[in-house]
Structures are given as C-alpha cells and as structure tokens.
Amino acid sequence: MKALYKSGPQAGLELVDRPVPQPGPADVLIRVITTGICGTDLHIQSWDKAAQAMLTPPVIPGHEFYGEVAATGDEVRNVTVGDMVSGEGHIVCGLCRNCRAGRRQLCIHTVSVGVQRDGAFAEYVVLPESNVWVHHEAITPELGAIFDPFGNAVHTALTFRLVGEDVLITGAGPIGLMAVAVARHAGARFIVITDVSEPRLALARTMGADLAINVGTTSVSEAQRSLGMKEGFDVGMEMSGHPAALPDMIRNMNHGGRIAMLGLPSSPVDIDWGIVVTHMLTLKGIYGREMFETWNAMSAILQSDARLHAAVSSVVTDKLPAAEWERGFDLARQGVGGKVVLDWTEI
Structure with missing residues (x-):
C-alpha cells in the first residue's frame, strides 16, 4: 500500500x-x-x-x-x-x-x-x-x-452550560470555527471569536459568530461594548495556544466565568492569578474527546441540526x-x- x-x-x-x-x-x-x-x-x-x-x-x-x-x-x-x-x-x-x-x-x-x-x-x-x-x-x-477535530470542538464547547450565555472563543482555526457552530446550536446568546487571519474570521461569521474580530486591530473589550454587554463573558474557549490569548480572556471574563482550554501554549503563559482567585474563575484543560459520550453528541447534533451540519461541513x-x-x-x-x-x- x-x-x-x-x-x-x-x-x-x-x-x-x-x-x-x-x-x-x-x-x-x-x-x-x-x-x-x-x-x-x-x-x-x-x-x-x-x-x-x-x-x-x-x-x-x-x-x-x-x-x-x-x-x-x-x-x-x-x-x-x-x-x-x-x-x-x-x-x-x-x-x-x-x-x-x-x-x-x-x-x-x-x-x-x-x-x-x-x-x-x-x-x-x-x-x-x-x-x-x-x-x-x-x-x-x-x-x-x-470527526476527530469536530469532537475536540464539541468536547470543548459542551464542557460548560451555554444556554443564554455570552461566549468568547480565541482562535479561529478549524476547531474554533466548529466550536462557534456548536455554541450557537447549544443556545449561546453572544458569540465572539478572535484571530488575526481575515479569511478565517470571514469563515467564522458564516458559522454563526456575532462578532469575529481581528485582535491586531480591535480589542475584546471593544467587542463587548459594541454588543452592549454590561459584564464580562460567561464562558471562554481558548483554542489558539497563543501565549497572549489566555491572559486577555481572563481579563474579559465575568465574575464566576468558566474557561475551557484546548489550545496548547506555544510558550509559557503569564497569568494574573489574582484575577482568577478574586473573580472566582474556573479553568479546565480539554484534551481529545470523551469516550464515547462526545462521539454520541457529535452524531446526534449533526443529525438534528441541518444548519450545524452545513456549517461544520464548510x-x-x-x-x-x-x-x-x-x-x-x-x-x-x-x-x-x-x-x-x-x-x-x-x-
């Protein structure tokens, strides 16, 4: 062969x-x-x-x-x-x-x-x-x-409750893009995704993101203001692995916010642990898929949601x-x- x-x-x-x-x-x-x-x-x-x-x-x-x-x-x-x-x-x-x-x-x-x-x-x-x-x-x-990376997106996106929540996703690579569609399927209110690639940000808008921002020119806090958000994001999904992404996400979370981390940092990350403690944030590492609950969820949501099926396929x-x-x-x-x-x- x-x-x-x-x-x-x-x-x-x-x-x-x-x-x-x-x-x-x-x-x-x-x-x-x-x-x-x-x-x-x-x-x-x-x-x-x-x-x-x-x-x-x-x-x-x-x-x-x-x-x-x-x-x-x-x-x-x-x-x-x-x-x-x-x-x-x-x-x-x-x-x-x-x-x-x-x-x-x-x-x-x-x-x-x-x-x-x-x-x-x-x-x-x-x-x-x-x-x-x-x-x-x-x-x-x-x-x-x-299906393997789609499973990463589903595992990450469904780690925390999303119904009515405001979601920040850092990194519009394929998994981040699919996470947008899953978060929309799961009932999130506002979904903001960040990257520096304009083609990928354009793809994110077709996946259901409310805002897809280039962090080279627009800050996450500016995105919050443009959406009329009074407090921070409820759920964060760090998909990029960029060392600046997680600290910026932490600064923009609501008190009690929850962060799922899939991206592997490319270098050491300097986190303000004082914010994590005083804002009572939850950080959870995500690796791969849950065996096989994630696989069941993947197949079920593709079968039940034609829009998500088309978005993930794209x-x-x-x-x-x-x-x-x-x-x-x-x-x-x-x-x-x-x-x-x-x-x-x-x-």
Whole structure:
C-alpha cells in the first residue's frame, strides 16, 4: 500500500510503499478514503521539538480519517465489512484507575494513532474494534475525515452550560470555527471569536459568530461594548495556544466565568492569578474527546441540526489527491483557510 512515512528522526515525510497492516483478533482493517491534516502532523513533518517529544520514528502519521471496513478479526462483533467509519485516535489501556472508572479519556497509558503507532496517512489502517466509530447516518467523506477535530470542538464547547450565555472563543482555526457552530446550536446568546487571519474570521461569521474580530486591530473589550454587554463573558474557549490569548480572556471574563482550554501554549503563559482567585474563575484543560459520550453528541447534533451540519461541513475548504500531500501540508501550514483533506482514492 502507499503511505506517508516518517522513516527517521529528521524533517520531512515520504510517500512510499509499505506492507498492508494485518488486524489482530479484536482489530478492524479499514480502507482509508479521506484524511484530515492536523497540527500534530505538521509538527511531525517539521520534526520540531514538539514532535521529538511525542514520538520515535519510524511511523506512519495521520489520525483524522474516514474509510470503509475491509476486514475484521475473529473476535470483532459489532463492526462489519462494508461499514463506513471514523475512529477515536486515543487507544487506552483499559486497566488504569480512570479506565476502570469509565473515564477512558483520562487514561495514563494512552497510545495515539499516528504518533506512537501507525496511523491513517495510508491506504489502510488498523484499529481496535473499541476505537471504531460506525457512521449510521449519511456522512460525506470530507465530513467523516474531520470527526476527530469536530469532537475536540464539541468536547470543548459542551464542557460548560451555554444556554443564554455570552461566549468568547480565541482562535479561529478549524476547531474554533466548529466550536462557534456548536455554541450557537447549544443556545449561546453572544458569540465572539478572535484571530488575526481575515479569511478565517470571514469563515467564522458564516458559522454563526456575532462578532469575529481581528485582535491586531480591535480589542475584546471593544467587542463587548459594541454588543452592549454590561459584564464580562460567561464562558471562554481558548483554542489558539497563543501565549497572549489566555491572559486577555481572563481579563474579559465575568465574575464566576468558566474557561475551557484546548489550545496548547506555544510558550509559557503569564497569568494574573489574582484575577482568577478574586473573580472566582474556573479553568479546565480539554484534551481529545470523551469516550464515547462526545462521539454520541457529535452524531446526534449533526443529525438534528441541518444548519450545524452545513456549517461544520464548510470547514473543509481544500480537498486534494493524496499524491499532492506536499501541497496539502503547505496549505495547512499557511493557517489562512479551513481544514485540508487528502483523498486516498487518488494516489
């Protein structure tokens, strides 16, 4: 099979021939149709410090995908050949305290697909049956390829109650954009999103944001005044990882405000803990998706809300043949559009 391969500890990837992986007794072999390019994949391609800290090559990267079940192991019971699927990219041990308590997203022995084991930038990928998500509703290959990051958006957005609340989202990347649509679906009053990319801010307005502001020219406090807000934001979602984003968000929260943090800071963040304490703010870290409550919520809201379905689908702005993966990575790295998807039926 063709696969994007990280052969060793150096920058770059190669499109090469690799053996088709063989499923074990409890595994599923999936023929990959589409894959999304994630920030993690960009780190792996660059072989920067973040990549060096998370994996040891060789490995096939890629963890956002949509495909068709090609074969199943003898112990597989609920997934059948021909099913159209995506997959949870965090494989857990099942035996640690959190796993046994049903909190699998908190497993201390998590292995990540496309990082610590071969992933989906290939014609075939193998996953345990327990990690396979079968799409029972009609899902396009493009939308199926971004179920993983859509899950990040849903997990983050639904962490705190949103009905009637004023929401601030920092970072209009694909996950931040999808979080706008989820917050609108969940009943938020005002939704403000920040970025410095005008194309992404334009996309955010189509997703349902009341204001999409360029923080290079407009402050968050100015946005509050333009909306007639008398107090601060009730819920914050930090999606950018920019070191200035969280401190600015904290300064603009209402007393008792709640912040969900998904963005990984690119450098140390200087937080005014006095505000956190005296304003009684709640900060909660978010990683991945809840297994599998988030997946259930994702499918349900897509099925029940046609507007949200269309909005989330529109986050995919570029689809390229897998053979053009280098151009796809370049587009993703520019950070001005939405999600980039590779088509593995065209190599």
